[in-house]
Amino acid sequence: MSAVLILVPAFNEEGAVGRVVEEIHAAMPGTPVVVIDDCSRDGTVATALRAGAEILPLPHHLGLGGCVQAGYKLAYERGFDYVIRVDGDGQHDPNDIPRLLDALRTSGCEMVIGSRFIEGKEYTSFSRSLGIQFFRLVLRPILGREVRDPTSGFVGVNRRALEVFSKSFPLEYPEIEALVVLQRKRFRFLEVPCRIRPRTTGRSSITPVKSFYYIVHVLLGVLVNVLRLRPKP
Amino acid sequence: MDGLLNFATVLSLLLIALVLASVRRAHIRVEYSVSWLAGAVVLLVLSRSPRLVEFVAETVGIVDPPVALMLAAGCLFLLVFFRFSVIISKLRDDNVALAQRVAILEYYLRGKRDIAS
Numbered sequence: 514m515s516a517v518l519i520l521v522p523a524f525n526e527e528g529a530v531g532r533v534v535e536e537i538h539a540a541m542p543g544t545p546v547v548v549i550d551d552c553s554r555d556g557t558v559a560t561a562l563r564a565g566a567e568i569l570p571l572p573h574h575l576g577l578g579g580c581v582q583a584g585y586k587l588a589y590e591r592g593f594d595y596v597i598r599v600d601g602d603g604q605h606d607p608n609d610i611p612r613l614l615d616a617l618r619t620s621g622c623e624m625v626i627g628s629r630f631i632e633g634k635e636y637t638s639f640s641r642s643l644g645i646q647f648f649r650l651v652l653r654p655i656l657g658r659e660v661r662d663p664t665s666g667f668v669g670v671n672r673r674a675l676e677v678f679s680k681s682f683p684l685e686y687p688e689i690e691a692l693v694v695l696q697r698k699r700f701r702f703l704e705v706p707c708r709i710r711p712r713t714t715g716r717s718s719i720t721p722v723k724s725f726y727y728i729v730h731v732l733l734g735v736l737v738n739v740l741r742l743r744p745k746p
Numbered sequence: 747m748d749g750l751l752n753f754a755t756v757l758s759l760l761l762i763a764l765v766l767a768s769v770r771r772a773h774i775r776v777e778y779s780v781s782w783l784a785g786a787v788v789l790l791v792l793s794r795s796p797r798l799v800e801f802v803a804e805t806v807g808i809v810d811p812p813v814a815l816m817l818a819a820g821c822l823f824l825l826v827f828f829r830f831s832v833i834i835s836k837l838r839d840d841n842v843a844l845a846q847r848v849a850i851l852e853y854y855l856r857g858k859r860d861i862a863s
């Protein structure tokens with residue numbers, strides 16, 4: 514039996530994180546859940562503890578990538594074989610975790626992505642789907658294949674990817690760049706259809722105002738990683 | 747040209763004074779004051795040697811020596827800024843790694859405390 518860890522990055526998610534942890538426990542009994550707190554100013558930590566999670570408390574705010582990487586470092590150090598990241602805002606359905614894990618185990622891929630587009634239409638905002646379309650186009654020639662949902666944070670990795678990510682992971686808006694980091698290692702990924710739920714509390718960190726900055730930032734990050742790409746030996 | 751040169755002299759002297767004062771009060775660490783001081787000294791030297799400015803202007807092909815002086819000063823401080831971006835990025839990387847390490851240690855510590863109690 515291989516060891517699985519569930520990582521939940523959370524920043525000011527007291528309204529959602531408790532339910533997320535409970536749902537994970539229900540879907541994956543006995544699997545440890547670590548909530549990575551990015552120095553929230555609300556009751557995120559207390560809520561997560563009450564729900565039965567362990568806490569990885571960052572001493573100051575790092576942003577999503579630095580937060581997730583802290584979790585990857587911990588998981589790698591503690592010797593876990595598989596890690597599933599579930600957002601603390603409740604948008605990912607923990608009932609999908611077993612399928613992600615299964616795909617990870619049986620496919621041998623280094624990473625699986627819970628993808629919102631494989632089956633029919635799912636919830637996203639208009640600007641978000643524009644952004645996704647754009648990055649699909651950018652990523653296609655780099656990865657040599659299509660990614661349906663490159664911005665998904667519902668991601669599972671195996672130990673090989675864990676080792677790479679604990680050394681090199683983008684600090685902000687990590688999902689898209691992480692794909693290019695994987696490509697650098699010639700790692701493979703697989704998309705698994707998942708339901709992404711609308712937010713019930715809080716709001717997406719990617720506001721319309723920030724999306725321009727997001728696009729430029731991620732494009733630069735992708736470019737930097739592409740420059741480091743090495744041709745196949 | 748003379749007015750501009752005098753202005754540049756005053757500016758570089760002020761900059762040197764400001765940087766030295768800040769270093770003395772420990773607002774700037776010595777190692778980070780060096781690029782500012784070097785930049786200010788070069789500006790000072792240029793502003794006191796009109797022939798040098800003219801020479802620079804001619805070699806670069808700028809007709810107007812004052813423009814050459816401004817350009818030289820601009821480039822100089824761009825270099826300083828660039829150096830600081832490199833330093834800040836390194837600091838940021840170290841800082842992130844440190845914060846993550848603190849979080850992980852805190853996590854282990856909590857585990858130990860829970861077992862103890």
Ligand SMILES: Nc1nc2c(ncn2[C@@H]2O[C@H](COP(=O)(O)OP(=O)(O)O)[C@@H](O)[C@H]2O)c(=O)[nH]1
Binds near residue numbers: 523718
């Ligand atoms: N660590 C960290 N997590 C964040 C930050 N902003 C958002 N998150 C978390 O990242 C996850 C996804 O964020 P969200 O804004 O919903 O992005 P979206 O689902 O892609 O629209 C949630 O679990 C948030 O709590 C941040 O600044 N730092």
Ligand SMILES: [Mg+2]
Binds near residue numbers: 600
């Ligand atoms: Mg979300």
